Amino acid sequence: MPINQTQTNFRIGIAPISWVNDDIPGLGDHYTQDQVLSEMSSLGYISTEMGRLFSQDPSSLKAKLEKYGIQLASKFVGVLFSDEGRLEEELQSFSQWVKYLKEMGCEHVIVCEMGGSMHWDPRRSSDDKIIQKLTDKEWQSLVDGLHRAANICREYGMKLVYHFHAGTVVETAEEIDRLMELTDPNLVHLLYDTGHALYGGYDPLELLNNYYDRIQYIHLKDVRREVLEEVRRENLDFRSAVLRGMFTVPGDGCIDFAPIFEKLVEKNYDGWIIVEAEQDPAVAHPYKYAKMAKEYIDFIIQSVMDVKQR
Numbered sequence: 001m002p003i004n005q006t007q008t009n010f011r012i013g014i015a016p017i018s019w020v021n022d023d024i025p026g027l028g029d030h031y032t033q034d035q036v037l038s039e040m041s042s043l044g045y046i047s048t049e050m051g052r053l054f055s056q057d058p059s060s061l062k063a064k065l066e067k068y069g070i071q072l073a074s075k076f077v078g079v080l081f082s083d084e085g086r087l088e089e090e091l092q093s094f095s096q097w098v099k100y101l102k103e104m105g106c107e108h109v110i111v112c113e114m115g116g117s118m119h120w121d122p123r124r125s126s127d128d129k130i131i132q133k134l135t136d137k138e139w140q141s142l143v144d145g146l147h148r149a150a151n152i153c154r155e156y157g158m159k160l161v162y163h164f165h166a167g168t169v170v171e172t173a174e175e176i177d178r179l180m181e182l183t184d185p186n187l188v189h190l191l192y193d194t195g196h197a198l199y200g201g202y203d204p205l206e207l208l209n210n211y212y213d214r215i216q217y218i219h220l221k222d223v224r225r226e227v228l229e230e231v232r233r234e235n236l237d238f239r240s241a242v243l244r245g246m247f248t249v250p251g252d253g254c255i256d257f258a259p260i261f262e263k264l265v266e267k268n269y270d271g272w273i274i275v276e277a278e279q280d281p282a283v284a285h286p287y288k289y290a291k292m293a294k295e296y297i298d299f300i301i302q303s304v305m306d307v308k309q310r
Contacts, residue, residue, distance in 0.1 A: 009270040012297060013047030013073050014040055015219075017278055018249075019286040020053040022076075023119070024239055028053075028281040037068040039287045043294045049110075049274060050075035050101075058103050073272045074108045074217065075101055076163065081145025082115035082138040083123075090145065095152050102156045108217050108272070109153050110163050110191055113142055117168040118237055129237035134169045143182045150187035161191040161217040166199045167238035173202035180211055190214040194255055195221030195247050195277070199228065205259050212267060220297070221277040222253030242278045249277040249289045251296030261304045273297075 019036045021027035033053055040048060048070055055061045065072060077097050080086050098109055114120040116132035124132070134142065150160040162179065164170045170179050176197075180190070192215045194204040208215070224245055231241040241247075250257050275293045 009268055010264075010301060011047065011270070011272050012045060012294070013049070013071070013272060013274045014043075014045045014290055014293070015049045015274055015276040016051035016053050017049075017276055018284075018290060019281055020051060021242075021278060021281075022052050023278065024242065028286070031281070031286075033064055036286075037064065037070055039290065041068040041070055043287075043291055045070070045275075045290070045294065047071040047073040047272060047274070049073055049276075056100075058100065062104065072101075072104045072106055073274060074106050074110045074161075076110045076112060078112055078114040078120055079145065079149070080113070080115045080121070080123075081149070082113055082134050082142040082169070084137070084141040087141060087145050091148055091152070094149050098152055098156055098158065102158060106158065108159050108161050108189075109149075110161055110217070111146065111149060112163040112165050113169055115142070115169065117165075119167055119239060131167065131169060131171070139178070139182065143179075146183055146188050150184075154187075159189050159216055160187065161189045163191040163193060163219075164196055164200065165193075166196050166241070171196075171200045173200060173207075176200065176202060176207070177210075180214065185214055188214075189216040191217045191219060193219040193221065193276075194250075194257075194260065195219070195223050198223045198255060199241075199246070204255055205263070208260060208263055212263065215269075216271050218269075218271065218273045219276040220250045220257070220273060220293075221275070222248045222250050222255050222257075224248055224252075225254035243280055245279065245283065247278045248284065249275060249293035249296070251300075252289070252292060257297075257300050258304065261300050265301075265304050265308060 016036055019028050019031045080090050118129045118131050153160045164176045190211050197204045197207045227244050227246040231246055
């Protein structure tokens, strides 16, 4: 039986990337806004994130979301804060997205550094599949940019959450720890992503325990262990890993989510929890997998709550 989200602190949504992929052009292009939102709503999800599928016109998108009883939780904003020469321009662009998300009623802005990334750095070739690690100077520029961006968010009553991500310069456990050490915890919050944590070599539960106080937003995805091992063995790039089927929805991979939810229940976490599992929709049918995820998450939450109430 689905969990009644009004009876728990959990606010569970799902990103449109399972239907229409933002990272890999062409995947899911046949899906419409109405079909995706209708399927999300029918499964009991109450929020989603901005994706290329959705209109960027606030009034149009608000009307569409309201029709299906879905909120916009946030948007992934890629930045080049590590490039000191582009920092002012990047902050101006970032501030426009903050205003947009504020108008859409969002509480958080998702930020990810694209400088040096294997796919998303516009200064590099799209065929460049090697991560170009940041210098100490670039790290400092990134940190300064994040602090300034976080203050922009604060002006609008919002929070900046940093999304560590496979294929970027904040991917590994060491890089995540470094970012957390260098940034002001009152300004730079953490987006906790279970799948990207495991990909980067950080045990998801350990990461949750280490930085719970900084976590303000959650992405839930699972990892197929055998595919992850293939990716590492063959040194595949991120997009190839996605197409190979490395990520899947919670409950369909190797991550144990029970202790993760035990921690979240213990701490009364009440931020967004967004299912975000990048897969090829032609291989992993989006509705089927979204349903699997919701049923699994409801089951885990109910099991944890039952134990707590004994």
